[in-house]
Amino acid sequence: xxxxxxxxxxxxxxxxxxxxxxxxxxxxxxxxxxxxxxxxxxxxxxxxxxxxxxxxxxxxxxxxxxxxxxxxxxxxxxxxxxxxxxxxxxxxxxxxxxxxxxxxxxxxxxxxxxxxxxxxxxxxxxxxxxxxxxxxxxxxxxxxxxxxxxxxxxxxxxxxxxxxxxxxxxxxxxxxxxxxxxxxxxxxxxxxxxxxxxxxxxxxxxxxxxxxxxxxxxxxxxxxxxxxxxxxxxxxxxxxxxxxxxxxxxxxxxxxxxxxxxxxxxxxxxxxxxxxxxxxxxxxxxxxxxxxxxxxxxxxxxxxxxxxxxxxxxxxxxxxxxxxxxxxxxxxxxxxxxxxxxxxxxxxxxxxxxxxxxxxxxxxxxxxxxxxxxxxxxxxxxxxxxxxxxxxxxxxxxxxxxxxxxxxxxxxxxxxxxxxxxxxxxxxxxxxxxxxxxxxxxxxxxxxxxxxxxxxxxxxxxxxxxxxxxxxxxxxxxxxxxxxxxxxxxxxxxxxxxxxxxxxxxxxxxxxxxxxxxxxxxxxxxxxxxxxxxxxxxxxxxxxxxxxxxxxxxxxxxxxxxxxxxxxxxxxxxxxxxxxxxxxxxxxxxxxxxxxxxxxxxxxxxxxxxxxxxxxxxxxxxxxxxxxxxxxxxxxxxxxxxxxxxxxxxxxxxxxxxxxxxxxxxxxxxxxxxxxxxxxxxxxxxx
Numbered sequence: 001x002x003x004x005x006x007x008x009x010x011x012x013x014x015x016x017x018x019x020x021x022x023x024x025x026x027x028x029x030x031x032x033x034x035x036x037x038x039x040x041x042x043x044x045x046x047x048x049x050x051x052x053x054x055x056x057x058x059x060x061x062x063x064x065x066x067x068x069x070x071x072x073x074x075x076x077x078x079x080x081x082x083x084x085x086x087x088x089x090x091x092x093x094x095x096x097x098x099x100x101x102x103x104x105x106x107x108x109x110x111x112x113x114x115x116x117x118x119x120x121x122x123x124x125x126x127x128x129x130x131x132x133x134x135x136x137x138x139x140x141x142x143x144x145x146x147x148x149x150x151x152x153x154x155x156x157x158x159x160x161x162x163x164x165x166x167x168x169x170x171x172x173x174x175x176x177x178x179x180x181x182x183x184x185x186x187x188x189x190x191x192x193x194x195x196x197x198x199x200x201x202x203x204x205x206x207x208x209x210x211x212x213x214x215x216x217x218x219x220x221x222x223x224x225x226x227x228x229x230x231x232x233x234x235x236x237x238x239x240x241x242x243x244x245x246x247x248x249x250x251x252x253x254x255x256x257x258x259x260x261x262x263x264x265x266x267x268x269x270x271x272x273x274x275x276x277x278x279x280x281x282x283x284x285x286x287x288x289x290x291x292x293x294x295x296x297x298x299x300x301x302x303x304x305x306x307x308x309x310x311x312x313x314x315x316x317x318x319x320x321x322x323x324x325x326x327x328x329x330x331x332x333x334x335x336x337x338x339x340x341x342x343x344x345x346x347x348x349x350x351x352x353x354x355x356x357x358x359x360x361x362x363x364x365x366x367x368x369x370x371x372x373x374x375x376x377x378x379x380x381x382x383x384x385x386x387x388x389x390x391x392x393x394x395x396x397x398x399x400x401x402x403x404x405x406x407x408x409x410x411x412x413x414x415x416x417x418x419x420x421x422x423x424x425x426x427x428x429x430x431x432x433x434x435x436x437x438x439x440x441x442x443x444x445x446x447x448x449x450x451x452x453x454x455x456x457x458x459x460x461x462x463x464x465x466x467x468x469x470x471x472x473x474x475x476x477x478x479x480x481x482x483x484x485x486x487x488x489x490x491x492x493x494x495x496x497x498x499x500x501x502x503x504x505x506x507x508x509x510x511x512x513x514x515x516x517x518x519x520x521x522x523x524x525x526x527x528x529x530x531x532x533x534x535x536x537x538x539x540x541x542x543x544x545x546x547x548x549x550x551x552x553x554x555x556x557x558x559x560x561x562x563x564x565x566x567x568x569x570x571x572x573x574x575x576x577x578x579x580x581x582x583x584x585x586x587x588x589x590x591x592x593x594x595x596x597x598x599x600x601x602x603x604x605x606x607x608x609x610x611x612x613x614x615x616x617x618x619x620x621x622x623x624x625x626x627x628x629x630x631x632x633x634x635x636x637x638x639x640x641x642x643x644x645x646x647x648x649x650x651x652x653x654x655x656x657x658x659x660x661x662x663x664x665x666x667x668x669x670x671x672x673x674x675x676x677x678x679x680x681x682x683x684x685x686x687x
Contacts (some may be wrong), residue, residue: 008349011235014414022440024577025487033313036155037093037094039153039403040093040152041084041093043604044084044087044148044151045080045084045150046092047144047148048080048083048084048144048147048148048153049076049080049145050141050143051140051144051147052076052080052136052140052144053080053133053482054139054140054143055132055135055136055137055139055143056068056132056136058139058662059133059135059136059139059284063285065203066391069540071128071129072584074130075130075131075132075485079119079131079132079140082118082119083112083116083144085115085596086111086112086114086115087111087112087329090107090111090114090295091590092107092108101482104152105429107151108145108148108152109145109195110584111228111637112141112144112145112148113141115281116137116138116140116144117140118136119131119132119137119401120134120138121563122492123137126671132164136286137426138623142590144344144348153191159300160491161290173200174193174197174200174201174202175200175240176204176237176239176240176241177193177201177202177203177204177239177240177241177242177243178203178204178205178206178207178224178230178237178241178242178243178247179205179206179207179221179242179243179561180206180207180208180227180242180243180244180246181207181208181211181215181244181245181246181249182206182207182208182218182438183208183246184430185245185246185247185271186206186208186218186246187218187246188218188303189243189245189271190203190206190218190219190221190524191219194219202239203221204217204237204238204239204383205221205222205223205224205237205239206219206221206222206223206224207223207224207225207226207229207230208223208226209226209227209253211226212225216459217593224237226512227256227260228260228265228441229259230242230261231260231262231263237302237469238397240258240266240267241266241267241268241269242259242261242266242268243268243269243270243271243516244258244268244269244270244271245270245271246270247270247271248273251280254580255553256558258556267540275502280465283326284535285337286481297366298344298451301504303522303523303525303526303528304594304595306529307526307529307651308337308526308528308529309337309338310529311392311434311525311529312334312337312338312339312392312511313337313338313339313650314338314339314340314388314526315340315391315392316339316341316343316388316390316391317339317341317342317343317390317391317392317393317394318340318345318393318394319331319334319342319343319344319345319391319393319394319396320345320346320375320393320394320396320397321345321346321395321396321397321438322344322345322346322351322352322678323344323346323348323351323352323354323355323356323400323528324346324351324395324396324397325349325482325517326396326438326517326520326521326524327394327396327397328354328355328358329353329517329518329520329521330394330396330521330524331344331355331368332358332359332362333362333518333522333525333662334394334525335359335367335368336363337525339346339369340361341367341368341369341388342364342367342368342369342370343369343371343388343390344356344368344369344370345373345384345397346358346370346371346372346373346599347373347375347397348396349370349372349556352370352371352372353370356368356370358439364620369388371384374413375397375415375419375420375422375423376415376418376422378417378422378426381422381423382426383424383428383525384432385426385427385432388593389430389612390430390432391432391434391491392432392433392434392436392528393427393431393432393435393436393625394436394438394524394528395420395423395424395435395436395437395438396438397413397414397415397419398415398416398438398450398454399411399415399450399453400440401446402442402449402450402451402575402577403452403574403577404473404575405448405449405453406575406627406629406644407448407575407627408447409453409627409630409631410622410623410625410627410630411621411622412450413453413456413618413619413622413630413634414455414622415448415453416450416453416454416456416457417453417456417460417618418458418615418619419617420437420457420460420461421457421460421461421464421611421612423435424437424461424464424472424474425461425464427569428468428472428560431471431472432472433472433473433474434472434473434528434531435461435472435475435588436473436475436476436477436527436528436531437458437474437475437476437477438460438476438524439454439455439457439458439465439476439477439478439536440454440478440479440480440583441478441479441480441513441541442454442581443455443458443478444478444581445642446638446640446641446642447577447578447641447643447644448477448575448577448578448644449631449634449643449678451641452634452635452638452641452643453634455636455638455640455641456615456637456638457476458476458536459605459606459611459638460611460615461474461475461477462474462476462477462534462536462603462605462606462612463605463606463607463608463611465533465534465605466534466605466608469533469534470531470599471632473531473532473533473534474517474534475527475528475533475534475535475536476535476536476537476540477512477523477527477528477537477538477539477540477600478526478535478536478537478538479515479520479524479538479541480512480513480514480515480541480581481512481513481514481515482516482520483513483514483515483516483517484516488551489547490554493550493551494554497554497555497557497558497560497566500566501565501567501568502567502568502569503551503554503565503566503567503569504568504569504571505547505548505568505569505572506547506570506571506572506573506574506577507546507547507570507572507573507579508548508570509546509548509579510546510547510573510577510579510580511542511544511545511546511549511575511579511580511581512544512547512580513541513542513545513581514541514542514547515539515541515542515555520539521540522628523595523597524539526595526597526598527593527598528591529537530595530600532597534602534605535600535601535602536600536602537593537598537599537600537601538546538590538599538600538601539597539598539599540596540597541601544580544581548568551568553569555568575644589601589602589603612635614637615637617633617637617657618630618633618634621633626642629644631644631645660661667678
């Protein structure tokens with residue numbers, strides 16, 4: 001085991017040195033030139049010689065005097081050599097030729113202008129015996145720019161021909177497409193359609209909200225008008241498909257456009273989001289249907305990447321619940337910040353295998369370590385900490401299904417609260433630098449077991465930090481629902497819509513906060529970088545969304561009409577559910593941070609001895625008490641918790657004499673009376 005660890009560490013060190021060496025080599029112009037680059041250099045030299053010769057011919061009306069010709073053996077080598085040297089220093093031979101663009105042409109211009117300016121000065125000071133005449137210098141500069149630009153354009157492949165393949169499959173007819181958004185993204189999309197015939201689309205019209213663009217053309221494609229002009233009828237366009245190329249447009253505007261297109265009953269799709277485009281997860285030509293996340297209005301989050309890099313780079317990072325929705329996205333984003341090692345801790349081997357393979361495919365094979373472990377298995381956790389010595393811990397593992405935890409609160413107490421405390425204690429005893437607890441907005445004034453156990457987990461990590469503030473820095477991050485998670489309402493609604501309905505909503509007025517998973521995880525990493533210890537961070541969740549409106553939007557996105565094609569039924573609030581979620585307690589001090597989307601909550605920490613006593617009592621009784629009894633005991637630990645009982649009062653059998661054996665001495669009298677009325681022996685399996 002030790003040998004394997006040493007070998008792995010040596011491999012990481014060698015890999016780090018290799019990366020640094022490559023970075024140094026990349027800063028040296030011209031190292032390791034390929035055959036196309038050598039060809040480019042030779043072509044450039046020939047073009048420079050030809051442009052200089054042509055400059056002399058024009059200067060002397062194609063009759064060069066003999067005395068001038070005698071200066072060529074001196075002038076031509078140093079002038080051309082100096083131009084090539086400047087092109088090399090300006091890295092003009094390292095350009096990817098297939099992607100020569102206008103900015104590259106601008107850089108080429110300056111790479112030729114600098115030597116021409118020097119040559120002009122030599123000719124002025126020393127005369128034409130040592131340098132070309134000044135008129136020749138000017139003419140040579142113009143011809144050189146044209147010639148070298150033409151060479152680089154000639155190197156560009158015929159992409160439209162390549163995209164058609166080898167010609168075995170006949171090209172399909174391009175569908176006539178309209179593009180909503182005549183900006184940079186829309187222009188790039190139209191160019192992509194023209195370049196890649198395999199997409200089967202051809203831009204025939206642009207639509208844009210900017211009136212100044214109407215009536216003009218982009219790539220010879222007319223800008224007809226606003227998206228609303230589609231309703232006026234453009235039969236001559238014969239549009240077969242519409243693409244929305246507005247990745248940064250407000251959600252309200254996207255909703256309006258989607259409603260117009262649904263009314264026209266025309267097929268429509270959208271380009272990937274700004275996040276997907278900037279992170280390289282998708283290309284502009286990878287169109288997809290309009291999704292709910294496009295209509296929710298979550299702005300692209302700007303992260304302070306350097307601050308996160310300092311927190312994670314070169315560190316051993318542990319992510320618990322690595323196979324879950326939040327945990328897996330944490331792994332994806334953390335891996336890009338160059339940690340020394342990324343430990344993926346998960347109880348489910350199926351989910352762990354999936355995220356492991358995804359990260360391996362992304363090129364992180366030598367950096368990740370998949371680990372099967374249970375948070376309640378203390379010896380296993382201690383062994384992992386001693387072996388890998390994690391420095392930064394992101395604790396995302398938890399039981400989060402609200403109705404399910406209402407029926408078995410003991411499991412939520414053990415996993416969400418006791419498991420967190422145990423992991424936090426081991427982190428502190430092994431001198432980890434930071435511990436980040438992924439909490440929930442359901443922890444504020446909780447009405448369900450999941451929220452109460454999450455609140456108790458917050459209390460645990462705060463008390464640990466308060467007891468030893470100079471060791472591990474503990475912090476928690478609260479946020480609401482995330483789109484696309486396994487427990488989200490969105491997959492359930494989509495499944496119900498696909499089955500023809502009805503779509504079930506618990507209450508017409510129920511609201512929730514929503515974020516996208518990448519957005520939430522990015523802000524978690526930003527909070528970890530800002531954390532000093534003992535805080536609870538709150539993410540800006542935006543405005544709450546009515547679940548009823550959410551259901552209607554999903555039905556409309558499927559091309560159907562709510563209450564006509566798909567019915568919406570109200571089923572009533574489930575056990576533990578609230579009509580709305582809160583973001584902070586009344587007594588918490590909310591202060592802004594350096595990031596506009598993150599707030600810091602500060603409150604007094606409970607004494608560690610008191611927290612341990614409460615937690616131990618809850619764990620000891622987690623398998624002995626009935627669910628309602630445990631809920632009342634949990635209320636003793638989290639006073640703001642308002643439990644919702646599962647068993648009616650009429651069927652409870654009080655067994656008061658069992659109370660002293662169950663409740664600690666310092667339980668408040670009211671809680672003791674409540675629990676005593678609920679205590680009853682469990683039915684045996686045989687009974």
